[in-house]
Amino acid sequence: MIKLKNNSEADIRRLRGSDFEAVRDFLRLFSTETIFTNQYPGQPDIERDKSVAAYENKDNLFLGAFLPDGRLIGMTSFQKPKPNHPWSGGNAGFGLCILKEFYHCGLGTELMRQLEAGAREKGVHRLFGTVRTENYHAIHLYLKCGFTIEGITKETAFINGRWHDEYYISKLLKEEK
Template identity: 35%
Template sequence: MQIRRINTNEAKLFFNCLKNIDRETKFMMLEPDERHFDEKKMQEILGDKDDYFIAAFNDGEIIGFLSAQRGKYKRIRHSAYIVIGIRQSFQKQGIGSKLFDKLEEWAKENRLKRLELTVEVSNTIAINLYKRQGFVIEGTKKNTMFVDGVFVDEYMMAKVY
């Protein structure tokens, strides 16, 4: 397994990973049928030098990813919003921790002061990973998503340097 930045020419690989994760879990934002491939748009997103898109590669396939989208405006330039996803069959193998280790390097290189994310309150595996990485719960967002006919809450979590 290799963890590295995703290249723009790997847009389709990244998209396939996202689609697979959408099918395997209800903890991500999109339903399985909501994501559509637009290669040009995906390449633009991956090519944004301010943001950070890394992946865990295994046998030519992306099996997990972490994205950090940095604040675009001066007042929030010191922060980044984090999204992470790992294919179900590769979870609980330390991949999430390795992705966060790479994030930590990037955050320090870029002098970030705040990393933030949201997570469904019932996603205890992810919450425990984030806490081990130094994130703390800052609050609860009520009824943020509607999953399988039920409104679910999310924690707002952050790591401040």
């Protein structure tokens, strides 16, 4: 259990197949709270079989933060796009989502810490992601966690009548002692 800055307690652990409903309910709410990920209001629910297979795939790591009553309040994950490739098998893409009620409570920092530890255990060399250029809190968090902005990709999303750009970010895990 970790104690958050709003005094809530959360248990961070790997997602299991039996968490499917908790993840579905989390995403239904999360998708209405922010435009900073690709989850959008009214999107179709996740599919059980695909989701469970992704949680149980040994090349991936899906972590969830749960309140004592079982509610999922934050998630992070990485997946290796080409886990068996001899050259690029060490790349893994990550994402991070927290419910608005729990922003700014230290949860993002803790989820990133545990995600990176899990990535090191699974031999990830390069942890990469994208972040919208106006997502200042996420950019601050990723830079604090040692990520580097590698470049910018233009007009990747059209939201509320205008185009949004993204940064490519990454952290090379072998560089840290």
